[in-house]
Amino acid sequence: MPYYTPAHIGMPLAEVDTPALILDLDAFERNLQRLNDSLAGRSIKVRPHAKSHKCPDIALRQMALGAVGVCCQKVSEAEAMVDGGVTDVLIANEVVGAAKLKRLAALSKRAKIAVCADHPDNVVALDAAAREAGVTLHVLVEVNVGANRCGIEPGEPAFNLAKQIHACKNLHFAGLQAYQGGAQHMRKTEERRAAIDVACEKVKGTTALLAQAGIPCERVTGAGTGTYLFEAASSVYHELQTGSYIFMDADYAKNDWTESGIPRFEHSLFVWTSVMSCPAPDRAIVDAGLKASSVDSGMPSVFDTPGAEYIKASDEHGVLKLSAGTALPLGHKLKIVPGHCDPTVNLYDHFVCVRKGVVEALWPITARGALL
Amino acid sequence: MPYYTPAHIGMPLAEVDTPALILDLDAFERNLQRLNDSLAGRSIKVRPHAKSHKCPDIALRQMALGAVGVCCQKVSEAEAMVDGGVTDVLIANEVVGAAKLKRLAALSKRAKIAVCADHPDNVVALDAAAREAGVTLHVLVEVNVGANRCGIEPGEPAFNLAKQIHACKNLHFAGLQAYQGGAQHMRKTEERRAAIDVACEKVKGTTALLAQAGIPCERVTGAGTGTYLFEAASSVYHELQTGSYIFMDADYAKNDWTESGIPRFEHSLFVWTSVMSCPAPDRAIVDAGLKASSVDSGMPSVFDTPGAEYIKASDEHGVLKLSAGTALPLGHKLKIVPGHCDPTVNLYDHFVCVRKGVVEALWPITARGALL
Numbered sequence: 001m002p003y004y005t006p007a008h009i010g011m012p013l014a015e016v017d018t019p020a021l022i023l024d025l026d027a028f029e030r031n032l033q034r035l036n037d038s039l040a041g042r043s044i045k046v047r048p049h050a051k052s053h054k055c056p057d058i059a060l061r062q063m064a065l066g067a068v069g070v071c072c073q074k075v076s077e078a079e080a081m082v083d084g085g086v087t088d089v090l091i092a093n094e095v096v097g098a099a100k101l102k103r104l105a106a107l108s109k110r111a112k113i114a115v116c117a118d119h120p121d122n123v124v125a126l127d128a129a130a131r132e133a134g135v136t137l138h139v140l141v142e143v144n145v146g147a148n149r150c151g152i153e154p155g156e157p158a159f160n161l162a163k164q165i166h167a168c169k170n171l172h173f174a175g176l177q178a179y180q181g182g183a184q185h186m187r188k189t190e191e192r193r194a195a196i197d198v199a200c201e202k203v204k205g206t207t208a209l210l211a212q213a214g215i216p217c218e219r220v221t222g223a224g225t226g227t228y229l230f231e232a233a234s235s236v237y238h239e240l241q242t243g244s245y246i247f248m249d250a251d252y253a254k255n256d257w258t259e260s261g262i263p264r265f266e267h268s269l270f271v272w273t274s275v276m277s278c279p280a281p282d283r284a285i286v287d288a289g290l291k292a293s294s295v296d297s298g299m300p301s302v303f304d305t306p307g308a309e310y311i312k313a314s315d316e317h318g319v320l321k322l323s324a325g326t327a328l329p330l331g332h333k334l335k336i337v338p339g340h341c342d343p344t345v346n347l348y349d350h351f352v353c354v355r356k357g358v359v360e361a362l363w364p365i366t367a368r369g370a371l372l
Numbered sequence: 373m374p375y376y377t378p379a380h381i382g383m384p385l386a387e388v389d390t391p392a393l394i395l396d397l398d399a400f401e402r403n404l405q406r407l408n409d410s411l412a413g414r415s416i417k418v419r420p421h422a423k424s425h426k427c428p429d430i431a432l433r434q435m436a437l438g439a440v441g442v443c444c445q446k447v448s449e450a451e452a453m454v455d456g457g458v459t460d461v462l463i464a465n466e467v468v469g470a471a472k473l474k475r476l477a478a479l480s481k482r483a484k485i486a487v488c489a490d491h492p493d494n495v496v497a498l499d500a501a502a503r504e505a506g507v508t509l510h511v512l513v514e515v516n517v518g519a520n521r522c523g524i525e526p527g528e529p530a531f532n533l534a535k536q537i538h539a540c541k542n543l544h545f546a547g548l549q550a551y552q553g554g555a556q557h558m559r560k561t562e563e564r565r566a567a568i569d570v571a572c573e574k575v576k577g578t579t580a581l582l583a584q585a586g587i588p589c590e591r592v593t594g595a596g597t598g599t600y601l602f603e604a605a606s607s608v609y610h611e612l613q614t615g616s617y618i619f620m621d622a623d624y625a626k627n628d629w630t631e632s633g634i635p636r637f638e639h640s641l642f643v644w645t646s647v648m649s650c651p652a653p654d655r656a657i658v659d660a661g662l663k664a665s666s667v668d669s670g671m672p673s674v675f676d677t678p679g680a681e682y683i684k685a686s687d688e689h690g691v692l693k694l695s696a697g698t699a700l701p702l703g704h705k706l707k708i709v710p711g712h713c714d715p716t717v718n719l720y721d722h723f724v725c726v727r728k729g730v731v732e733a734l735w736p737i738t739a740r741g742a743l744l
């Protein structure tokens with residue numbers, strides 16, 4: 001448990017202690033609206049990925065604007081969402097191991113829960129866990145549509161797994177998980193579009209077999225912030241799993257968005273940091289290092305402070321390179337944009353929610369550290 | 373707060389849920405002893421860095437074996453250590469901002485606390501905070517001995533800052549912080565040794581000025597796992613700040629240790645992970661991604677499982693490349709060695725402490741997320 005929170009409600013941003021995870025509520029709300037506007041007139045559903053925010057306060061706001069539920073990656077994340085009032089969760093991932101399957105089955109008594117599978121042995125274990133708990137588990141087949149991570153191959157292998165699920169007494173075959181994670185950060189619009197075209201063909205090769213066999217495929221779900229309009233326009237997908245659009249991290253901002261139709265989501269998530277050392281005219285050290293802003297997708301970018309570049313992170317320090325004429329005094333506070341929002345959020349216990357320079361709320365990140 | 377812990381006392385390791393942070397107690401205790409043995413006959417003190425473990429249970433074991441106290445990087449880390457029974461903490465870092473300085477001064481009423489400074493304005497603020505709280509704060513001058521991060525330049529600048537501290541009514545000048553962080557991961561023994569030789573010369577240039585002026589310099593403190601025997605042999609340093617020796621991460625293991633005299637510390641810290649997908653003969657997916665094992669210093673290494681290499685991490689997945697003939701069944705559990713121990717520990721709430729295959733204890737990581 002944290003000993004201190006960096007802020008309280010009503011505090012001016014300037015007084016918020018550092019490092020803190022700042023959510024600009026105006027920008028965040030505009031991002032929510034932008035996603036909705038970009039899908040106006042389409043019947044496709046939105047099921048945002050909660051692995052990005054791990055925060056029921058955000059999930060409930062997404063649902064209030066029409067999202068059908070959320071995705072999670074872990075049973076413990078789903079538990080945190082259900083405890084926070086979310087009524088519909090897709091675990092867009094495989095759940096393996098008796099302890100987790102028992103919790104999954106128990107959770108399905110409290111909310112509408114679905115899960116993915118990509119292996120026959122896992123289907124057998126899911127069926128047993130459902131029987132044990134006296135529930136029917138909704139199971140989607142995860143198909144490898146090009147990311148080469150999890151997922152069974154499309155066509156016959158995926159079809160056979162769906163048949164196995166369909167035949168299980170305690171399982172309901174609930175469709176296909178078809179997320180092309182490898183496409184999201186391809187820099188060029190045309191590369192991303194082409195990758196989703198390939199993914200759609202792989203899905204169609206599977207749904208055709210299901211249709212022939214008379215096995216209903218009630219949904220195909222996938223997509224991320226980098227590509228979701230392509231899936232939406234495909235006639236193949238029924239549900240979009242966008243996550244990062246609410247925050248927009250530095251890495252996503254490097255994508256080319258021209259002619260994608262995807263709106264320019266704003267940076268709404270920042271790490272608030274202080275200059276803690278001014279050792280040389282061309283160097284300032286800030287108090288947000290890699291335990292405050294994840295560097296797996298590159299360094300954070302400095303926001304709204306011309307002449308300063310974040311060039312190196314160690315555990316508790318960030319090195320800013322200052323151009324000639326840029327001076328940041330000791331104690332000066334500034335915003336940096338995380339390189340990757342999801343693992344950065346996972347380092348904090350609260351979003352410090354700010355509107356027009358004043359703290360409006362502290363939203364607990366209740367699924368922080370939810371690994372199991 | 374985590375909803376579930378992955379283990380309970382007495383549980384066989386095979387049943388511990390994944391991902392979990394495993395501490396092999398036998399290896400950990402051997403590492404503690406190896407450090408002591410390597411310093412036998414020297415009068416130098418050991419003050420291990422608690423930023424690596426964030427766990428009072430570990431700090432108290434280090435002190436029971438002779439450590440004089442611990443280092444921390446943040447006031448909140450120091451608070452967690454003092455709450456856990458540690459009586460002597462050096463914050464080996466600058467503390468900037470009124471809110472933190474107030475907490476620092478308050479903490480110094482509960483334990484022996486020292487802090488670093490590298491800027492005259494910070495010294496003024498430290499003096500004011502000490503006066504306000506009615507305490508005397510112990511302040512070391514942090515000197516840049518080659519890492520080019522924080523730290524004032526050695527010689528006249530450092531000497532002048534020490535004079536300023538010495539003249540402050542509410543501060544006690546407590547020596548020099550001289551950590552060469554840039555040297556720790558230089559791969560070759562001779563490079564590391566040469567960097568510490570340079571650091572020692574920089575320290576000497578400062579301590580000579582202090583001696584001339586009659587300002588007592590009671591300690592010079594620094595060093596890390598990569599170089600500590602060089603500082604110990606230098607006649608310049610009084611105190612060693614080794615942190616990673618207790619765990620030994622994958623990145624440190626890449627250093628060349630020959631002719632350094634530094635013992636071969638063992639890997640004692642692991643992430644316990646399960647195979648959650650077997651999508652292709654040459655690929656297995658484990659449930660520990662970059663939210664379970666920090667990748668800032670490279671991918672984790674697979675321990676004790678020949679033929680498997682961890683080649684890629686996403687948020688909740690790790691991709692293992694399998695050589696021909698290697699098959700890891702669904703649900704198979706294995707150990708991986710984090711690329712960098714410090715930020716990996718910061719992702720968990722407990723060490724699952726294992727001895728001879730059985731869980732002996734769960735040690736809470738009470739300073740997890742202590743950023744302020």
